[in-house]
Amino acid sequence: MLNIFNDIIHVVRTFFEGRGWPLLVTVALILSVLFWTCCLIGIAIFYYRDYRYRICYSRIYPILRDFIYEQVLVKNNVSHFPIDKLGLNLEKRLEVKVVRDILHEFIRTIGGEKGRSMRNLFNELGYDKEAQYEIRHAAKHMAPIVRSLNDLALMKVVVQENVLDKLLASPKIEIRVAAFQYLLQVQGEQAFDRVFSQLEGINELHAVDIYQTIVLTDYFGTYSFSQWLDESKTFAANKLLMDLMVYYQELEASQLWKLIVANKDMNTIIKAVNSLGKLLARESEDQLRDLYDQHQSLHLRIEILKAIGRLGQGKSLDFLANIFENSELPVKLRKHAYRSLITQRPYSTMYLRRINDNTDAMTDRLIRYITNPMVHYI
Amino acid sequence: MKDFISSIEFIFGCYCLLLLIVYVLLFRMSSISIRKNLRTRNSRSVQTLMESEIAPGVSIVAPAYNESVTIVNNVRSLMTLFYSRYEVVIVNDGSKDDTLEKLIHEFDLVQIDFLVDYLVPCQEIKAIYKSRDISHKRLTVIDKVNGGSKADAVNAGINVAAFPYILNTDVDCVLANDTLVQLMEAVLDSKERVIAVGATLRMSNSSYVDAGMLVEAALPKAILARFQEMEYIRSYLLGKMGWNYLNCIPNVSGGLGLFDKEILIAAGGYDSHSLGEDMEMVTRMCMVMCDNHQKYTIKYIPQTLCWTEGPDSLKMLTRQRIRWARGLMQIMRAHRKAFFNPKYRQFGLIVFPYNAIFEFFAPIMEILGIVFYIYLIATNGINWPMAILLLIFVYMFSVFLTSFSILLDNYVYKYYKRRQDIIRLCLTAFIEPFVYHPIIVYSSIKGYIQELFGKKHAWGDMKRKGTLSPEPSIETKK
Numbered sequence: 001m002l003n004i005f006n007d008i009i010h011v012v013r014t015f016f017e018g019r020g021w022p023l024l025v026t027v028a029l030i031l032s033v034l035f036w037t038c039c040l041i042g043i044a045i046f047y048y049r050d051y052r053y054r055i056c057y058s059r060i061y062p063i064l065r066d067f068i069y070e071q072v073l074v075k076n077n078v079s080h081f082p083i084d085k086l087g088l089n090l091e092k093r094l095e096v097k098v099v100r101d102i103l104h105e106f107i108r109t110i111g112g113e114k115g116r117s118m119r120n121l122f123n124e125l126g127y128d129k130e131a132q133y134e135i136r137h138a139a140k141h142m143a144p145i146v147r148s149l150n151d152l153a154l155m156k157v158v159v160q161e162n163v164l165d166k167l168l169a170s171p172k173i174e175i176r177v178a179a180f181q182y183l184l185q186v187q188g189e190q191a192f193d194r195v196f197s198q199l200e201g202i203n204e205l206h207a208v209d210i211y212q213t214i215v216l217t218d219y220f221g222t223y224s225f226s227q228w229l230d231e232s233k234t235f236a237a238n239k240l241l242m243d244l245m246v247y248y249q250e251l252e253a254s255q256l257w258k259l260i261v262a263n264k265d266m267n268t269i270i271k272a273v274n275s276l277g278k279l280l281a282r283e284s285e286d287q288l289r290d291l292y293d294q295h296q297s298l299h300l301r302i303e304i305l306k307a308i309g310r311l312g313q314g315k316s317l318d319f320l321a322n323i324f325e326n327s328e329l330p331v332k333l334r335k336h337a338y339r340s341l342i343t344q345r346p347y348s349t350m351y352l353r354r355i356n357d358n359t360d361a362m363t364d365r366l367i368r369y370i371t372n373p374m375v376h377y378i
Numbered sequence: 379m380k381d382f383i384s385s386i387e388f389i390f391g392c393y394c395l396l397l398l399i400v401y402v403l404l405f406r407m408s409s410i411s412i413r414k415n416l417r418t419r420n421s422r423s424v425q426t427l428m429e430s431e432i433a434p435g436v437s438i439v440a441p442a443y444n445e446s447v448t449i450v451n452n453v454r455s456l457m458t459l460f461y462s463r464y465e466v467v468i469v470n471d472g473s474k475d476d477t478l479e480k481l482i483h484e485f486d487l488v489q490i491d492f493l494v495d496y497l498v499p500c501q502e503i504k505a506i507y508k509s510r511d512i513s514h515k516r517l518t519v520i521d522k523v524n525g526g527s528k529a530d531a532v533n534a535g536i537n538v539a540a541f542p543y544i545l546n547t548d549v550d551c552v553l554a555n556d557t558l559v560q561l562m563e564a565v566l567d568s569k570e571r572v573i574a575v576g577a578t579l580r581m582s583n584s585s586y587v588d589a590g591m592l593v594e595a596a597l598p599k600a601i602l603a604r605f606q607e608m609e610y611i612r613s614y615l616l617g618k619m620g621w622n623y624l625n626c627i628p629n630v631s632g633g634l635g636l637f638d639k640e641i642l643i644a645a646g647g648y649d650s651h652s653l654g655e656d657m658e659m660v661t662r663m664c665m666v667m668c669d670n671h672q673k674y675t676i677k678y679i680p681q682t683l684c685w686t687e688g689p690d691s692l693k694m695l696t697r698q699r700i701r702w703a704r705g706l707m708q709i710m711r712a713h714r715k716a717f718f719n720p721k722y723r724q725f726g727l728i729v730f731p732y733n734a735i736f737e738f739f740a741p742i743m744e745i746l747g748i749v750f751y752i753y754l755i756a757t758n759g760i761n762w763p764m765a766i767l768l769l770i771f772v773y774m775f776s777v778f779l780t781s782f783s784i785l786l787d788n789y790v791y792k793y794y795k796r797r798q799d800i801i802r803l804c805l806t807a808f809i810e811p812f813v814y815h816p817i818i819v820y821s822s823i824k825g826y827i828q829e830l831f832g833k834k835h836a837w838g839d840m841k842r843k844g845t846l847s848p849e850p851s852i853e854t855k856k
Binding site for chain 2: 021022025026028029032033035036039040042043046047050054108142143146147150174178203204205208209211212243299330331332362364365366368369372374375376377378
């Protein structure tokens, strides 16, 4: 073994003592030139692709725009569009891409019944078949699957259960989230259990995506989002559920308190307190005051003050006034205490008058700042 | 003597070889990073976060000093970004011209009573203005005593800002409409706490800018600005995107950077005495996170979101680079405890040593290398065929790296619609090593000497061209 090692060192040494270095540098030089040439070819290809796209776009856009204006907006056609009149060659990949992009632009801007007609047009142009094919066969590529799922959701085309199961079990979170969004758009409330039981691994951005998908559907009901709250879940998953609880005004204070008591993640606790305030959990006011004393976190304390302000019951006036009058506390905390006092009017009128009567110049400036109608964020 | 020369040759050889390896690694890592970013980008719609009411709030802090020519258009541009929750905090840093008066007149501003908690140090805030017009409710204008540096003005903005994220930019920068969405996507799309996000910057010198909005991007006509454009593309797309892969980004540019306000304040805000305040700030933020045993991420995104007017005179350029070099030296000296310190994890073991060895020492090594070369020529100790071969290789390698950055730029998005712009940019790569690079090395060495002897730095004024943007191409006009 040692001999082999010595032989290798000997060969390497002789290589570099002889013509090794020049040879190595020559090879490196040739490689550099080769890579540089590849870069130039790459730049040319990218430029050409973009150029072709722009040419194709400028050719198709007026045709499609006029067609949509005539068929959808003027003639009010809902389906069976005379797509032969368009004169498009949808077997060319570039044209397919351009038409899709243009249609997406229109679908984004046209809503209501006309929007539905636009989606039918999208379907009749054959995009459903292409999307169905992509989700079955582009298994390794994330972007086409996500795009196809979005298109299918837009067209409200039903996907086979076994294909959907496969997508929901994908190791790539982006594909799973796209599948969630598809389910939510196509099946609505029926998909809630299925989606919320599989939220592991989502981050805050995915949570925003799912939230937006739900609030933009027609759903308005009494589904219990709070049943899925769990301290073992990530902040992103719990935040999504709490945001939905607030949006649909599902007041389930006990579940939120469970989360606050059991959780060690400060972000989750802050979010839960924020939700209690926005949901007007009136029976939580005493517990919120207790929580204020238990924690030192400035963010949490501010959130508690805001929540008490939102509840507006006039039960914590001494508590809020004491915080505001304590000049040793951070200004931010005092600002929110005062703003919460203002929101408790008329209960707090006496307190506010007392504070205003006994104030020094600095505090007076602070009060004027908070109460200024032009100041929106403090 | 022969042994001594061999030792020097060995040191230079190792240094160059290490640098070569680093560049090859960056070449690979930046490709992966950009591909990953584009995959995520293509799989979601920008509109989702743009329209979402649950998106985190962002405070845009933009200091202005004698920006009278461009201030109104630039503030308007900042007020029309696509995002649901943000405010714009303009800091008038004791301007001597009519910057403040123009803002008051244009946006119907009135002075309001205020009390500021000085969480990070800055000069006294004289007044805060808000608009009577409800459509400008996002706007806050601070008038403060001039602090002599951008850092001081940004600190004032941080003290007044209401939201948990701070976007630090220059008021003369032109931002893309979806800047906030793209930067916040990077923040939210992470499992660890993201303390800072940056994006690519480039020159707006010859681009068509109308009312503070970029209408058409064009390659700068002035050769110095064009060199800088190329340097920016290489530095952001190859350098920063490469380091992004390892979560080892050394700096988030002062032109455009999104920061976690809590960490920014915990680190003490910007240092108004530093000449490289943006890099110094990021260094302290990383150290604060490591001191508190918290995991963190700094991210970069390859899309160009900010267009800034670069210096187009040699005097201004050298002055800027001298300042950067002095800033780097200050950081190396002030935070030397991080050097190969395992306590500071990837920052102490990769970022700081790389900056010290390959950023700070690079100009010194270059000058020493040239001196050594001259000595070898004088003593006839040079192997000419090998030396020429090496020089050609180094030159070709540098051209290749620049061309690769241009390729990456075209991969991310085709900013230049005109063919001649791309051809000119590719050709600039050939002359850069002979014309531009010596200027940069000279400025760096001069900066180090000035810093060493404690010479006072003069900031100098850069004249804004304002509305003198060139006409758009026929295609854009159509």
